[in-house]
Amino acid sequence: GAVVSQHPSWVICKSGTSVKIECRSLDFQATTMFWYRQFPKQSLMLMATSNEGSKATYEQGVEKDKFLINHASLTLSTLTVTSAHPEDSSFYICSARSGGLSTLSGANVLTFGAGSRLTVL
Amino acid sequence: AQSVTQLGSHVSVSEGALVLLRCNYSSSVPPYLFWYVQYPNQGLQLLLKYTTGATLVKGINGFEAEFKKSETSFHLTKPSAHMSDAAEYFCAVTPYSNSGYALNFGKGTSLLVTP
Numbered sequence: 426g427a428v429v430s431q432h433p434s435w436v437i438c439k440s441g442t443s444v445k446i447e448c449r450s451l452d453f454q455a456t457t458m459f460w461y462r463q464f465p466k467q468s469l470m471l472m473a474t475s476n477e478g479s480k481a482t483y484e485q486g487v488e489k490d491k492f493l494i495n496h497a498s499l500t501l502s503t504l505t506v507t508s509a510h511p512e513d514s515s516f517y518i519c520s521a522r523s524g525g526l527s528t529l530s531g532a533n534v535l536t537f538g539a540g541s542r543l544t545v546l
Numbered sequence: 547a548q549s550v551t552q553l554g555s556h557v558s559v560s561e562g563a564l565v566l567l568r569c570n571y572s573s574s575v576p577p578y579l580f581w582y583v584q585y586p587n588q589g590l591q592l593l594l595k596y597t598t599g600a601t602l603v604k605g606i607n608g609f610e611a612e613f614k615k616s617e618t619s620f621h622l623t624k625p626s627a628h629m630s631d632a633a634e635y636f637c638a639v640t641p642y643s644n645s646g647y648a649l650n651f652g653k654g655t656s657l658l659v660t661p
Contacts, residue, residue, distance in 0.1 A: 431589070459648040468636065468653045469590075518589050520648075535649055537582075537589035 427453050429521050431538030438509055439546055446504045446541045448519030454499035455521035459535070460492075463516040472517075475502040509545040517541045548573040548639045550620075552652035560660050565609075565624040567655045569637030572618065579620040580638040580649065581611055590636065596620060607631070632659045 428451040438444050448458055456477045461469040473494050474482040481494035491513075493505040502521075506513050520535040553568040571577055578597050582590040594605025601613040611622045620637060634656050638649040 429589075466656075468651045471648050471650070474648060516587075520590075534592065534595065535580075537591070539589040540587070542587065 427521075427534075427536040429455075429519065429536045429538040431519055431541050433541060434539060435542050435544075437544045437546060440510055441508055443505055443507045444509055444543060446506075446517055446519075446543075448502045448504070448521070448538055450500045450521045450536075453521075455502075456499060458496060458502040458519055458521045460494060460502075460504050461518045461520065463518060463540075465516075469518060472504075477502075506543065509543070511545045514543055514545045517543060547650075548575075548577055549650055550579075550637045550639045550652040552635075552637050552655050554655055555653065556656045556658065558658040558660060559627045561629055562626050565622070565627045565631065565657065567622040567635050567637075567657065569611075569620045569622065569652060570618050571620060571637075571639050573639060578640045579611075579613060580640075581605065581609070581620075581622045582636045582638060582651075583607075584634040584636065584654075586633075593622070593635075627657075627659045629659050629661070632657055 430449045430451055432447045436444055458475040460472045462472050463469045471484050472487045475494045475496040477496045477499050483489045496502040518540040520537045550569055550571045559565055580595045581593040583593050584590050593609050594603045596603045596613045604610045609624045611620050613620050634654050636654045637652040640649050
């Protein structure tokens with residue numbers, strides 16, 4: 426089935442530094458990937474939609490200069506948290522659309538990465 | 547906008563008992579509805595989805611859900627809970643047949659299974 430790989434799984438950084446998280450679709454091409462943020466014990470909040478070859482679409486309230494998204498190829502999207510601060514500490518999850526590749530095949534099936542936990546000291 | 551509401555942030559059942567996790571949706575167009583499961587510090591795994599056709603949807607791990615348009619509900623059930631079912635469960639919705647849209651998630655229900 427469809428697999429989405431996220432790296433790194435865990436990252437700790439100092440305040441003020443930048444951190445890059447990669448999201449790869451391993452066995453399918455993803456023209457669209459989505460980045461979510463999840464706070465402890467809460468739901469997933471959509472941050473942005475990443476479109477291959479074009480600018481990302483950010484949700485209201487998400488700082489595009491803070492969370493840089495690049496989708497340079499059909500299998501890779503990256504999220505860079507710039508000048509990270511402790512309030513950016515969170516669980517970041519990416520997902521990609523993989524129609525017809527999972528056992529529950531069909532349109533609008535999103536495959537999720539395992540997530541990246543960011544801790545900013 | 548499409549949204550889902552999950553009733554009950556925490557549900558506790560005994561091992562072997564029926565699991566019922568509630569989800570109601572709001573959508574101005576026919577929705578696609580999903581249930582995902584999340585284990586600690588992991589991503590989300592698709593349990594099942596409803597698109598069109600049969601309203602009773604069977605998924606993995608013995609879970610199923612029934613789409614009831616009249617009740618705007620998509621409750622998740624499992625006849626007999628296992629200890630391994632303990633996890634966070636999310637209901638999600640996306641507009642019908644719009645491949646560019648992401649999922650809108652409910653707030654999640656934490657399922658606890660006791661021996």
